[in-house]
């Protein structure tokens with residue numbers, strides 16, 4: 612079966628540099644393996660409620676169940692995120708919190724490749740560190756190296772996923788190649 616990959620951006624805004632980085636990553640992914648099936652899970656469109664156990668206990672909302680299924684049915688997850696106030700953006704943390712609840716922790720045993728883009732110099736580094744801690748708690752396998760921090764990304768990325776950064780492209784290629792190798796090993 613073809614490898615199924617989902618991408619999640621930690622920023623909701625339409626012009627998000629992290630959404631653009633996901634588009635660039637999709638291109639790199641398809642160069643590595645043209646048979647990969649890639650889907651972006653856009654947190655703006657999915658519009659999850661703020662996590663509230665009362666909502667969960669009453670009935671898991673349909674969009675939460677769909678989000679959880681999309682992760683569970685994938686082989687590999689790519690997350691590209693900025694940092695907000697030195698940590699994980701609330702929308703992304705909220706999505707992870709929902710995904711961890713219900714019948715099943717959707718991130719259990721899932722391979723996750725983490726990256727991030729920022730218009731500054733380091734506005735993704737601490738968020739990625741915190742994300743690794745949260746995902747380790749959920750028994751995910753985050754790929755430790757290379758760490759991908761794309762600085763001043765507004766000068767390097769466009770809507771179509773064109774990415775004018777040879778070092779960044781090579782880091783993402785390495786990260787995704789490792790993620791695919793680990794995914795295949797875990798499934799064999």
Ligand code: FNR
Pocket residue numbers: 622623624626627628629630693694695696697698728729730731732733734735
């Ligand atoms: C930021 N930004 C930011 N940058 C940084 O270097 N350290 C930080 O702690 C923060 N905190 C922060 C909080 C909030 C609420 C916002 C909106 C922004 C800047 C942020 O990393 C930068 O704008 C990214 O480019 C945003 O990602 P997207 O939307 O381009 O994907």
